[in-house]
Amino acid sequence: MRAISLVNQAAACEVSHQEEADLLLAMTGIGKSFPGVRALDGVDLVVEPGEVHCLLGQNGAGKSTLIKVLAGAHQPDEGEIRWQGEPVRLSSPVAALRLGVATMYQELDLVPGVSVAENIFLGHEPARFGFARKAAARTATAALMRRLGHPEIHPDREVGTLSAAGQQLVSMARALAHDARLIVMDEPTAALASDEVDNLFRIVAELTADGVAIVYISHRLEEIRRIGSRVTVIKDGRTVATGLPADTPTAELVDLMSGRKVETVFPHRDETTVDPTTEVLRVEGLSRRGEFADVGFTVHAGEIVGIAGLVGAGRSEILETIAGARRPDKGTVTVDGKRLRPGSVGAAVRAGVGLAPEERKSQALLLDLPLAHNVTLASLPAYSTAGYLDRAREHRDAKATLERLELRPADPRRLVGTFSGGNQQKAVVARWLVHGCRVLLLDEPTRGVDVGARAELYRLIRELAASGVAVVLVSSEVPEVLGLADRVLVLREGHVVADRPADDLTEAAVLDCVMEGHVMTGSAHALDPEEAI
Numbered sequence: 001m002r003a004i005s006l007v008n009q010a011a012a013c014e015v016s017h018q019e020e021a022d023l024l025l026a027m028t029g030i031g032k033s034f035p036g037v038r039a040l041d042g043v044d045l046v047v048e049p050g051e052v053h054c055l056l057g058q059n060g061a062g063k064s065t066l067i068k069v070l071a072g073a074h075q076p077d078e079g080e081i082r083w084q085g086e087p088v089r090l091s092s093p094v095a096a097l098r099l100g101v102a103t104m105y106q107e108l109d110l111v112p113g114v115s116v117a118e119n120i121f122l123g124h125e126p127a128r129f130g131f132a133r134k135a136a137a138r139t140a141t142a143a144l145m146r147r148l149g150h151p152e153i154h155p156d157r158e159v160g161t162l163s164a165a166g167q168q169l170v171s172m173a174r175a176l177a178h179d180a181r182l183i184v185m186d187e188p189t190a191a192l193a194s195d196e197v198d199n200l201f202r203i204v205a206e207l208t209a210d211g212v213a214i215v216y217i218s219h220r221l222e223e224i225r226r227i228g229s230r231v232t233v234i235k236d237g238r239t240v241a242t243g244l245p246a247d248t249p250t251a252e253l254v255d256l257m258s259g260r261k262v263e264t265v266f267p268h269r270d271e272t273t274v275d276p277t278t279e280v281l282r283v284e285g286l287s288r289r290g291e292f293a294d295v296g297f298t299v300h301a302g303e304i305v306g307i308a309g310l311v312g313a314g315r316s317e318i319l320e321t322i323a324g325a326r327r328p329d330k331g332t333v334t335v336d337g338k339r340l341r342p343g344s345v346g347a348a349v350r351a352g353v354g355l356a357p358e359e360r361k362s363q364a365l366l367l368d369l370p371l372a373h374n375v376t377l378a379s380l381p382a383y384s385t386a387g388y389l390d391r392a393r394e395h396r397d398a399k400a401t402l403e404r405l406e407l408r409p410a411d412p413r414r415l416v417g418t419f420s421g422g423n424q425q426k427a428v429v430a431r432w433l434v435h436g437c438r439v440l441l442l443d444e445p446t447r448g449v450d451v452g453a454r455a456e457l458y459r460l461i462r463e464l465a466a467s468g469v470a471v472v473l474v475s476s477e478v479p480e481v482l483g484l485a486d487r488v489l490v491l492r493e494g495h496v497v498a499d500r501p502a503d504d505l506t507e508a509a510v511l512d513c514v515m516e517g518h519v520m521t522g523s524a525h526a527l528d529p530e531e532a533i
């Protein structure tokens, strides 16, 4: 393994010709600008065969832009790319794929409306694999799905009907079908349940054993520790450290990414913030056929209730029903003693219910509008006097919250669609932090958010609760639920199978309960806050 080199970009690139030939990929001094933004400002990345090379960086650091250059989707303004020692130009995604670089994007780039097999072989010549006909592509697809541990995914199935995990497998099958030597994975586990993550990591281990290299982007450090070989840290479009071991302490990584220290990840749970005499939200007997049944719980002022469970267990559907976006078959939602009209978003909003949804692009953000409008969208009446919007105040309030969340650049006039994925997520959450809700429903609020900003987001959520708001948090990350919530509900196949104080649960107990329905408690959850990001 190459010696660790920190910061010294020039030195990092001084590799001898022999070493260069051993490398799979060497990107040197890559620069890329968009109107008004220098997204990459001299990035270096060196990848060896058979390694899992992790890319770390704050939201907006340039990771996605870099991999789009590598995937042939963006042309760099400057810099050099060498593949097995030879200079190459990745002029298009097809050119990159032909060379052996396959990319699995955050927002998967499959073609909806066509079959799994067509997506895998679309636009590429099946004859390359010795198959001339569709039937052969189907047979090859079935074999790939068996190799990926999912023989039930039929080659003829319309790709849009698959779950996020299923679509990701198709994307992976496409990489394998083209004999990729390097597979780029951009936050591949963001939409996966824990058993699906295990399957992904099994496949990664098999691929790397065959000499395939993986460039892996994730904000979940525990994953990087589990499968990573080396780490490159990018900050403001530059490589600040490369060749770090995957077990580099969290504090050191956060320091490199953000230039500041993060002492504790989760704010201390101060029990005095929960007011047991003030019940804000009461959910009783809430049911929707095929989604969830007889769900009941209460949330007091100042309390954070976490909901854990597998993807598909009905968590998001429950939040949407509380927010009036879905009509329950049975059951009631009561806020501050007033029963809400079922299936009415207006009634829920008037009662002070805010929902920060999971799907930021389709459900939450207006991508063609400026950031400030998106952030203050739910609070427009508060910024209007006699029909006029007080833009100065709107900008000021939006900017203050965005700066706390380290949303970059914190320019309220920029269109939301031009921000990085993690920064868009922060904008969704910022909207509800600015709004001033009575009940805040957060669905996967930290998906794609970088480690440093997560700690700040947790503090903001805790502060909000301390001001008397009732918070419900849905998260696939059990450490997050245990670290932030006061009480935890575990949902399994649409039923609440446990409702316990977070301090009584361990991560293993929650996972066991999620998978098997067994309720186990532990004396105190023995989470190492260092690892629990």
Ligand SMILES: Nc1ncnc2c1ncn2[C@@H]1O[C@H](COP(=O)(O)OP(=O)(O)OP(=O)(O)O)[C@@H](O)[C@H]1O
Residues within 6 Å of the ligand: 034, 035, 037, 038, 039, 057, 058, 059, 060, 061, 062, 063, 064, 065, 066, 408, 409, 418, 419, 420, 421, 422, 423, 448, 450
């Ligand atoms: N098409 C575009 N037009 C304008 N600006 C862009 C475009 N794509 C990216 N940017 C900007 O380039 C910078 C780098 O963004 P990028 O998406 O590469 O960040 P990232 O490190 O992948 O972040 P995240 O962790 O949030 O996914 C950001 O400031 C972003 O707003």
